[in-house]
Amino acid sequence: MAAGVAAWLPFARAAAIGWMPVANCPMPLAPTEKNKRQDELIILNVSGRRFQTWRTTLERYPDTLLGSTEKEFFFNEDTKEYFFDRDPEVFRCILNFYRTGKLHYPRYECISAYDEELAFYGILPEIIGDCCYEEYKDRKRENAERLMDDNDSENNQEGSMPSLSFRQTMWRAFENPHTSTLALVFYYVTGFFIAVSVITNVVETVPCGTVPGNKELPCGERYAVAFFCLDTACVMIFTVEYLLRLFAAPSRYRFIRSVMSIIDVVAIMPYYIGLVMTNNEDVSGAFVTLRVFRVFRIFKFSRHSQGLRILGYTLKSCASELGFLLFSLTMAIIIFATVMFYAEKGSSASKFTSIPASFWYTIVTMTTLGYGDMVPKTIAGKIFGSICSLSGVLVIALPVPVIVSNFSRIYHQNQRADKRRAQKKARLARIRVAKTGSSNAYLHSKRNGLLNEALELTGSTEDEQHTTKGTSLIESQHHHLLHCLEKTTNHEFIDEQLFEQNCMESSMQNYPSSRSPSLSSHHGLTTSCCSRRHKKTTHLPNSSVPATRLRSMQELSTIHIQCSEQPSLTTSRSSLNMKSDDGLRPNCKAAQITTAIISIPTPPALTPEGESRPPPSSPGHSTNISTTTTSNIVKVSAL
C-alpha cells in the first residue's frame, strides 16, 4: 500500500462505521497502538547535507534501513542526528520515496551507482514508479549487455566456454558465424559455393566457341561433364549443409517450415529430379524448366546478408500497400487497354487484335518503356495513347513514395509497438503482483491471526510483540479493516486456488443422498456466522446431502448454505417447513467459536432454536475444533 494512501487509512477505518448497522455479527477488536509516540522531526545528515522529516514518514516502510531500527547504527550521539556517508543527490530520491510513496529514477544518474544506493538503503528496485520504471529497466539492460560483452570478450580470450551440447554448439555456429573459427570457415565456404553455383548456371548458357560445323554451342553443352561435376559438387555441399542444419535445429518441425529451409530444398531439388529422370526423354522438357529453380540458390545469400533479410521483412509488412499499387495498376491497364482496342479497331492491320493483346501496349506505355512494337495509328488511338502514358507516370509515381515512407514508418512503428507491448505486459504483471501481494498479506496474517488474538486476550505482551513483529501497525490496522468487512458480509476472503477447489467440490456434491435428518447426531455443529473456518476440516459421521438445492430456500431466507467439502447437514423438507412455520425467528446458533478464547456472547434474547440442535460446544475449546457445517443459519439478532 502506498505511503500516501496509508495516511488515508484512518479515513477508511472511520468509514467502516457505515457497515456496522448492516452487520449481524460483532466486529473484531481493533489493534491497539502500543507506545504511541508523539511525532518528532529527525535529522538525517547525508555527507553534510541535512534532511529533516517526521519519524512517522520514515516508519511507513519498516523493512528498509531508514524505517527500521537499523538506522540507530548511524545515530550520532553528539549531534543527535543520523549521519550517512553516502551520495546526497540519490538520497533526495530515496527520501522522496518515503514522503510520496513513489520511487523515481533520475536520468542523469548512473545506473550502477543508483543500484548500489538502493541496496544500501534496503529498497527493492521493483517499486520504482511507473513513470521511471521503463527508463530504469532500459538502462539496466544496456548495462547488463555491456557487462556481458566484457565477459564474453574475456572468455573468448581465455578460450573457455560453458559446456553446451554438441547439437547446441552446432546450431549456434550456424546461426552466428562469429562464434568460432570453424563456423566462420563454414560460412565462407558455403557462400563461395553459392556464388560458384550461381555463376555456373549463368555461364552454362553463354555460347562459347564453335565446334566444327559452324554451330554455336553454349558452354553448358560443350563442357557438359565439367559443368555437371561442378553442379554435383555444389549440390552435395548444399545437401550436407541442409542435413546438418536439420540435425542441429532445436525445433525440427519449425525449421522445416521456415522460409530459408524451403529455399534450400527448392534449390537442390532440381538436381535430384534430374538424376532420376535422365532416362526419360518425354519429360526432359519439364526437366529443363526445373533447372530454372536453380536460380533460387541466390536467395541463400540472404542468410549471409542482413540487408536482404530486412528488405524481405519490410516487403512483407508493406504487403497491403503493394497490393493496392498492383490493384490500381490493373484497373488502369484494363481501362486503357479497352479504350485502345476500340480506338484502333477501325485501322487496318492493327496489332491491337484483342483486349488482352492491348494489355502489353498499355503496360509498356504506362511504365514509360515504349518498346515501339505496338503503336496506335488512328488519331483517337494516338490521343488515348498519350493520355495513357501521361497517366502512367502518375499512377506509378504516386504510390511509390507513399510506399517508401510507409516502409520506414511501419518498420519503426512495429519496433516501438513491440517494445510497448512488452512493457505493458510487464507493467500489468507488476500491478497484479502488487495486488495479490497485498491480499495475500492479509490472508497470511489471518492464519497467524488466531494466535495473535489468543495472546492478546491473555494479555501476554511480550509474546504479542513477538508475533506482531512482522506486521507494522498500519498493516495490522488494514487487516482489521478487511476483517470487519468479512464480518459484515459473513463471508471470508480466500485465495484463488482454494476458491477453485471449493467450486470443484461443490459441483461434485450435487447428488442428494437419502439420509434421515438426524440433526442431533451432528456434533461440532456450529452455525454461528462468526465462526472462523479452519483449513482443516473433519468429516462428520452422519454425512448428508448438501442442502444447497433446497427448494425451500425461498421460504427460509435466513438459511445460508455453504458449499464446502464437508457433508452438510440437511433436514427433510417437512422439518424445514416446520421451522419456517415458527416464523423466521432467530435461529442463531450459539456462538460456537473456533478460535481460541474469544467468546462472542450471544444476545440474551436469543434462544437456540430447534431442540434438535445439539448444544453448542463450550467456547473454551482450543483452536482445533472443526466447526463448520453447511447449513448455516444466519443469525438474526433478536430485538
Place this chain on the structure above:
Amino acid sequence: MKLLPCSAAKTTSPVTQNTVEDEMEMATVRHRPEALELLEAQSKFTKKELQILYRGFKNECPSGVVNEETFKEIYSQFFPQGDSTTYAHFLFNAFDTDHNGSVSFEDFVMGLSILLRGTVQEKLNWAFNLYDINKDGYITKEEMLDIMKAIYDMMGKCTYPVLKEDTPRQHVETFFQKMDKNKDGVVTIDEFIESCQKDENIMRSMQLFENVI
C-alpha cells in the same frame, strides 16, 4: 471562481463551482481550507490531530479537493480483492454534504469528526444518511439493496463461502426485519436509531474506531 495559491485572502467557498468544460482549469484548481482555529472549533479534533489529517489529505490530493475519481482510487487501494467503486461512490456522496461534486478538507474533517468523535446518535445519523441514497429520509429496500450489493462487491470473487446471487437480498431482508418496526417497507430515521440502540453488537461496534487518530 478560481483560487490560485498566490491569492491573499483565504476563502471558505470551494472552487469547484467551475464546470468541467475546461480541463485545464480543473487541473489548476486550488483550495485553501479554513483557518486551523476555525476548524478546531467546528470539529472535535485537536490542533495536532487536524495537522496530521491535513498533511495526509494534502499529500494525496495536492489541489486540496478530492473529486470522485480520486476518492474511488484511494478507497480501492484498501480493498484489492474486490471492486469498491460503487461503495466509494456512496461514501463520497455521504461526505460531500453540500453536493458540489468534490470533497474539500472541511467536508472531510466534519465527516471524520462525526465518525470518530461524535455521539452514537450522530454516528447513527451519519450511517442513515449513507444508506439513504436519495436523501429523502427513508431507506427503501432498493436503496438498501444497492448499498448491500456495493458492500458485497468489495469482497470480490474469491470468498468462502461462495457468494451467491441473492446473498445481498437475503441480507437486506434480515436488515429490514430488524429495523422496520411498522413493516411499511421503509425504514425511517427514528426506527433506525431505535433499532440500533437496542442491538448490543451494533452499539459496541460503533465504539470500535474511537482511537483511530
